[in-house]
Amino acid sequence: MSASTDLARRHHWRWWEALPWLLALGAFFAFPNYLAFGTQVLITILFALSLDLVLGYAGIVTLGHAAFFGAGAYTVGMLALHLGWSEPLSGLLAAALVAGAIGLASGLVLLRTHGLALLMLTLCTMALLEQAANMGAHWTGGFDGMPGLSFGKILGVFGFDVLYYRSQYLYSLAALFLCFLIVRKLVYSSFGQSLTGIRENLLRMHAVGAPVRWRQVIAYTVSAALAGVAGALFTQANGYVNLAVLSLERSAGVMIVLILGGYGRLYGAFVGAIAYMVLEHLLAKAYPTAWQLGLGITLIAVALFARNGVIGMFDALRRRFAGGAR
């Protein structure tokens, strides 16, 4: 197959693209005792996927992506606590709207800058939200957050299991699948192509008359809305929300997940989230300091030697293998 037909067909579904979803469903039956953990993995995948849209495709380096995760998480929490609005699905929509609106508003002003100023501005936006959540203790619970939230039945039919996380898992999986369809559609559209163009050569995209800033703002907004959904799922699945959802650690963490998996490719978020979460689950509790040391050294190694993450390494191997076979 020539490169041009490859390119023309790249939006077609390939057989292996069903695998992650089949595996996720299989995990539901195979590991009934790990569904709480599985739900966290699904939420992390969605969060990393939303970051991929801005970082991987649009090339916007942000240190404040947790701002939108936190906005979504606090939105459903406050709706449930103060308005008694505890229906989960409409909560997700509300979270997407709020986070998207914050993404649009901040994107409109922030994306005029670039480089260090942009990095600082994204960081400040997140810190601002964190401090606002800390100060508005009357609505947000302040430093302690909102523990013990309970949510109603999904569409009035499926209730959340407190102990076994079955419906949480399937619900999160369905939400992830829907969001993934949106992202996939976006990145294979001409809009997605122009995002890649902006990432690769900003000057040329300006020169050919592409509406660079608007494209970036739209990508930023969509990404913010998706991150808001991830945050909302986090609150709904766990039944609590606190200031940690708005921290630099969370922003850096999701960036690490995405980089480890490989950014600018649809399935990087999946590989990165699963690898990171499983390793963290096994190591972080038992040896927290060694985990941190290993994570740091891994990051240094990735930055220096393996810029395309795990999938990128497999790609390079495959290319070498294919080249040798010819």
Added chain:
Amino acid sequence: MDLNSLVSMLLGGMAAGMVLFIVSVGLSVTMGLMGFVNLAHGAFAMLGGYAIVLTMKHWGLPFPAALLFGFVSVAAVSVVFERLLYAPLYRAGELDQVLLTIGLVFALIAVVTLSVGPETQAVQLPPWLSGQTDLGFMQYRTYSLVLIVAGTALMIALWLGFERTRIGARIRAAVDNRRMAQSMGVDVGRLFTLTFALGSGLAAVGGGLGAEILGLDPQYPFRYLAYFLIVVAVGGMGRISGVYFAAILIGVLDFVLKIYFPKGGTLFIYALTLVLLLARPHGLFGRKGGA
């Protein structure tokens, strides 16, 4: 509010600002020189703080000697990092630089936790620094006054070095236009290594001097990262006096706001930084059109 409490608030804020200045000034110059996003700068301050506190505690070094030891040892360590880790990524994108330096912070935090422990280290100030000084109209903590004097002296010394020496002129030229400076025969790489060592050494001194105000524990680099970056961003990259005034501004604001809004006073600092950076992306004191 009477005059005395106003002055004491100003002095307290200025003392904190001096610590911010001493730590951040190196970051400002290295970021201005290479455009390298170095999020690990605070980790060098932490390393210095530990080196200073621990040599005082275990070897019985006097405070000034410990400061000197911290400066020299961290400067030496930072040169190793710079040559091994930073140099390959000069031409890389921000993302790789962010990853590398965040990784370095994680690793250094873990190393400190493993070798020293997770608890907060207390700094034991010598008696000649720990009393009160009579200012004529009021008494004030000697240590804070010494910090203000030392920080200002350092600013003047650095400023003179920048404005009046040949090497300072080279640094200024390279910050303003790296390519032009290079084509005029300035070895920007070596200049960078030199300023990196000096900046990291100063950060180490700042970590030791500031341990009394900012505290010292393994989470230090992440807790104050935003502050150091804000000071550099507001002051303008590669501007000694800009960083000095920005550090005082942030220090005093933080001090005052924490008194009046103990729960979320930093909200205003972030909001201010946001507005400032939007209006002037090169900082309050930065020159436009730099490298």
